[in-house]
Amino acid sequence: MFLFNTLFENVPLPLLVTDEKGAIIFANRGVSRVSGYTLEDLSSLALSDLCAPYERGRFLFAHLSQIKETTEIDIDFQRKNGKFFMAHLSFSPFHYSGRSLLFLVLRDVTRRRVQEGKKREDEERYRKLLEEKNRLEEQLQRSRKLAALGELSAGVAHEINNPLAVITEEAGWLQDLLNRPEWKSLPALADFQDSLREILQQTKRCREITYNLLRLGRPLDMQVQEVNLRGLIEEVVEQKVRETQEQSIKIQAEIDPNLPAILSDAILLRQVFLNFLNNAVDALAEEGRITVKAGLSPAGRVEVAISDTGSGIAPENLPRIFDPFFTTKSPGKGTGLGLSLSHTILERLGGSVSVRSRLGQGATFTIQLPAGEKGAIADAPQNSDC
Ligand SMILES: Nc1ncnc2c1ncn2[C@@H]1O[C@H](COP(=O)(O)OP(=O)(O)OP(=O)(O)O)[C@@H](O)[C@H]1O
Numbered sequence: 001m002f003l004f005n006t007l008f009e010n011v012p013l014p015l016l017v018t019d020e021k022g023a024i025i026f027a028n029r030g031v032s033r034v035s036g037y038t039l040e041d042l043s044s045l046a047l048s049d050l051c052a053p054y055e056r057g058r059f060l061f062a063h064l065s066q067i068k069e070t071t072e073i074d075i076d077f078q079r080k081n082g083k084f085f086m087a088h089l090s091f092s093p094f095h096y097s098g099r100s101l102l103f104l105v106l107r108d109v110t111r112r113r114v115q116e117g118k119k120r121e122d123e124e125r126y127r128k129l130l131e132e133k134n135r136l137e138e139q140l141q142r143s144r145k146l147a148a149l150g151e152l153s154a155g156v157a158h159e160i161n162n163p164l165a166v167i168t169e170e171a172g173w174l175q176d177l178l179n180r181p182e183w184k185s186l187p188a189l190a191d192f193q194d195s196l197r198e199i200l201q202q203t204k205r206c207r208e209i210t211y212n213l214l215r216l217g218r219p220l221d222m223q224v225q226e227v228n229l230r231g232l233i234e235e236v237v238e239q240k241v242r243e244t245q246e247q248s249i250k251i252q253a254e255i256d257p258n259l260p261a262i263l264s265d266a267i268l269l270r271q272v273f274l275n276f277l278n279n280a281v282d283a284l285a286e287e288g289r290i291t292v293k294a295g296l297s298p299a300g301r302v303e304v305a306i307s308d309t310g311s312g313i314a315p316e317n318l319p320r321i322f323d324p325f326f327t328t329k330s331p332g333k334g335t336g337l338g339l340s341l342s343h344t345i346l347e348r349l350g351g352s353v354s355v356r357s358r359l360g361q362g363a364t365f366t367i368q369l370p371a372g373e374k375g376a377i378a379d380a381p382q383n384s385d386c
């Protein structure tokens, strides 16, 4: 017995024996060392007195008598000097002289926990860096692809533009001709006129497409000045609210009151916001919610996120949505140029765009723009694009 007493008292591991109410019957020097209480103090304390005040109401302390097998918990302790430490406690029930007692082993795990916490923080920081790296790489690849496609498209558009202009002019001339009095008696005059109207309408559409294609591949005509982003977003949102009032669509703007004015091109930005909002409205198909949130990112850039509760984007389509002519809309409804043009414009304005979406769960397009500092906008030649 003497050997066991000596061992119990002197082993460096903190060991305790309590009764089934938690009153301390024995505590060794290890407990005294970690808790700061003397062995005499300890003999008149209960286990819960060693714990941090917020741990004392633990369910386990009220049910110690029900512990039937070794049980382990993590718990915060408080030293006599008021300082806290994290402990791992294991309770083992045993019987002695007809009494039910508990044998407890206590380990200070503060350092391990702090290291684990730090490791988790490092991992989190690494994950965020990796995400940012992937985002930038994706952006770079997209920009390269768009630059190549943009150049090709602009070349084709340029070639098509001239014959298209001739067709439009000739069709207009024919239309004028058919309006002359001497043609009034021409059989099927109305059919001719309808047909010409259709030709003119379709050539107008083709000219819009070639105009956009030329903008993809050529420097944009930019008018950089101070832009009141808040006013611009509110105006665009109001316009969309008016256009969709027949549908059950809720569009709202949440703009950080500290949003600074930025140096940019208001007309181009307006076109970009409208493109994103048009897509969001199309994705909703009659009902749902669109939110435009604007504020400053942690890196101090202006961030505008346009979210919708619409159809979302299939994973296989996500890498293609910024490609010129990629569209899932029916012919005549979408040309597939909105996003590629918006991407190009944003890039020339020194900004970027990223997307998050899951099929059936809406989409969020996040635009980032430089927060007003001069020189942030790419040095694009200030030429006219058409
Ligand atoms: N908010 C969104 N929700 C779901 N899908 C979207 C959203 N925005 C874009 N898309 C997908 O990306 C495709 C390409 O969009 P983009 O704006 O480039 O072309 P479009 O809207 O089809 O035609 P356009 O803008 O030229 O009229 C869309 O057809 C659609 O499939």
Ligand SMILES: [Mg+2]
Pocket: 275, 278, 279, 334, 337, 338, 339
């Ligand atoms: Mg679109």
